[in-house]
Amino acid sequence: MSMDRLIENIVKTQNPSVVGLDPKLEYVPEFIKEKKFKKYDRTLKAAAKAILEFNKCIIDEIHDICPAIKPQAAYYEMYGYEGVKTLYKTIQYAKEKGMFVMTDGKRNDIGATMEAYAAAHLGLTDVGGEKIEAFGADALTVNGYLGSDGINPLLEQCKLYDKGIFVLVKTSNKSSGELQDLKIGDKTVYATMGDMCEKWGSEVMGKYGYSGVGAVVGATYPEQLAEMRAALPHTFFLVPGYGAQGGGAEGVSKGFDKNGLGAIVNSSRGVMCAYKKEECDEQDFAKAARREVIRMKEDIISYLPRIAFPD
Numbered sequence: 614m615s616m617d618r619l620i621e622n623i624v625k626t627q628n629p630s631v632v633g634l635d636p637k638l639e640y641v642p643e644f645i646k647e648k649k650f651k652k653y654d655r656t657l658k659a660a661a662k663a664i665l666e667f668n669k670c671i672i673d674e675i676h677d678i679c680p681a682i683k684p685q686a687a688y689y690e691m692y693g694y695e696g697v698k699t700l701y702k703t704i705q706y707a708k709e710k711g712m713f714v715m716t717d718g719k720r721n722d723i724g725a726t727m728e729a730y731a732a733a734h735l736g737l738t739d740v741g742g743e744k745i746e747a748f749g750a751d752a753l754t755v756n757g758y759l760g761s762d763g764i765n766p767l768l769e770q771c772k773l774y775d776k777g778i779f780v781l782v783k784t785s786n787k788s789s790g791e792l793q794d795l796k797i798g799d800k801t802v803y804a805t806m807g808d809m810c811e812k813w814g815s816e817v818m819g820k821y822g823y824s825g826v827g828a829v830v831g832a833t834y835p836e837q838l839a840e841m842r843a844a845l846p847h848t849f850f851l852v853p854g855y856g857a858q859g860g861g862a863e864g865v866s867k868g869f870d871k872n873g874l875g876a877i878v879n880s881s882r883g884v885m886c887a888y889k890k891e892e893c894d895e896q897d898f899a900k901a902a903r904r905e906v907i908r909m910k911e912d913i914i915s916y917l918p919r920i921a922f923p924d
């Protein structure tokens with residue numbers, strides 16, 4: 614199962630964190646932008662090329678110490694088809710370097726449309742009998758609130774092509790409680806969605822005790838992370854909200870199990886913009902990203918047992 618590959622990368626790097634590549638053009642150093650503007654003018658193509666160079670430089674610096682990247686599709690779609698091409702190239706580049714790639718697309722729709730999303734992001738697209746990889750991520754974030762019809766097509770692709778999904782359970786944003794904290798009987802909506810993840814995941818169990826169906830639980834809600842960790846023993850957590858959104862290492866430690874596994878913590882702006890925070894030479898942006906990945910890893914693992922495969 615793809616979550617096994619993620620776990621193996623985490624154990625190898627001893628790092629339970631993922632770098633979010635959400636590259637707004639304003640995060641890209643001037644020297645890269647100027648080079649691309651000179652060649653392509655101020656066009657979407659120039660922006661997309663600048664972002665690709667930015668991403669590749671960061672991946673080159675971190676792939677040996679970081680298990681995964683999480684490109685957020687919105688930041689590529691905003692640059693049109695050129696941006697989408699950069700998303701594809703970023704995914705392929707990171708995979709070539711051995712990183713696990715989770716595309717943050719938060720997709721969902723009715724079953725028939727979901728089959729198309731599943732083929733696009735996780736499986737293969739049928740072109741007159743030829744099966745072709747469209748984007749080729751290892752995992753995709755999804756919205757489970759349409760129920761099983763929207764999840765089953767993804768599970769099919771997960772089984773066929775060794776892929777995974779992360780379902781929104783308790784999101785990191787301030788207003789997440791407006792709906793997710795409401796009660797259905799004596800259970801919250803997010804806990805109900807968590808239970809559904811365990812059920813969906815039972816079809817795609819991996820060898821380390823976690824299934825191919827993960828859950829998104831925000832770093833900004835440590836109590837709920839602890840509650841979900843106890844309630845969902847087979848569900849791996851993607852934990853966004855560390856750093857820029859205020860989540861901290863002690864809080865996120867509640868999402869981990871006794872082997873230091875069970876969760877991976879995301880930081881996007883914190884890593885991409887580390888060079889701005891450090892106020893170092895912008896030519897050093899990728900090295901600053903590496904320093905931030907190391908700082909974040911040390912911060913998180915200081916609250917965890919040594920990361921190891923389960924007995």
Ligand SMILES: O=c1ccn([C@@H]2O[C@H](COP(=O)(O)O)[C@@H](O)[C@H]2O)c(=O)[nH]1
Binds near residue numbers: 717
């Ligand atoms: O509940 C959620 C789900 C997804 N996200 C995404 O994670 C990153 C966070 O970026 P930072 O810069 O580290 O704050 C971003 O892609 C969000 O779309 C989330 O924040 N919360």
